[in-house]
Amino acid sequence: MNISPALEDYLESIFIINAKKSSVRVKDMAKFAGVKPPSVIEALNHLQDKGLVEHEPYGYIELTSEGHKLAESIYEKHNILKKFFNEILGIDEKTAGEDACRIEHYLSKETLDRIVNFIRFIETAPSAEQKPNWLNNFHYFMKHNKRPPCCPKPEKGK
Amino acid sequence: MNISPALEDYLESIFIINAKKSSVRVKDMAKFAGVKPPSVIEALNHLQDKGLVEHEPYGYIELTSEGHKLAESIYEKHNILKKFFNEILGIDEKTAGEDACRIEHYLSKETLDRIVNFIRFIETAPSAEQKPNWLNNFHYFMKHNKRPPCCPKPEKGK
DNA sequence: TAGTATATTTAGGCATACCTAATATTAGAA
């Protein structure tokens, strides 16, 4: 299923709104996307043509099972990227979310997989309680614009 | 100066083609962008309106000094991202370049700065000849789907 | 139940970014 970035965003928004409201309306989607209702209607027509959404005129908006699956995968992608930006690169949460939202449509599966693995690599690190040391060092480096004073090479000098 | 992603790509392409050909023609840009010549003409008209490009009909295409500055900054962004994908995440060069090209227009300055610093952090690592150890470990992790056998925490056990 | 406010939809318009087909220009070969 091949849909444009804009349609991906609309689809994702249905998924997200659904998660807390149980009923999704044109108004909600328009607000979420920062767009006027006619734009939503147009998008919904396209999504319906592609069998991703069900929407009777003046009624509620629902994802088909295919639409749900796709929306969920888009949302996951979004979250992975946000996590990467926020937790690893140390970007503030708001910016991390915005950036994730903008680039989530453009990354290859390969690159996304690597990022997933990078996060996994860090999270499963055996050495540290929370974060591996080098990541702490990176965050120190970002903050103070220099490396932390100690440990250039642990095996050698004290 | 605010231009669309597509125009950014066209501008960047002039910069890149210029670097090896000294003269840039519509044909070259069309080939580079994978697009037909009329699309290039249209883009050039917009870029000219914005004072970024000079182009006499049927003549060569040149960047103004402002255009050059902007193109260069776009190109740098592209390279940073490519480097990040390729050297750090370990994506193959082709995919790294493609992904960089697609997302270079959408990342915030903040995030890009972080990535720059992340690369710098790694390149200036005092501990290793080439790559810090954890990065080698990550690449091992990607390749074999498990951590390298040794050294969970260097200071402790041998 | 009638009227009104809100929500939705339709109609029509604009900008971007692409295309094909037709036309114009340039440059090189005969």
Add this chain to the structure above:
DNA sequence: TTCTAATATTAGGTATGCCTAAATATACTA
């Protein structure tokens, strides 16, 4: 120099994604 092939441009068309204004439907209130 003339003709032709290559290149560039213009004209006009399509799709996407947004908009405003007008029309329609729904739901709530009196």
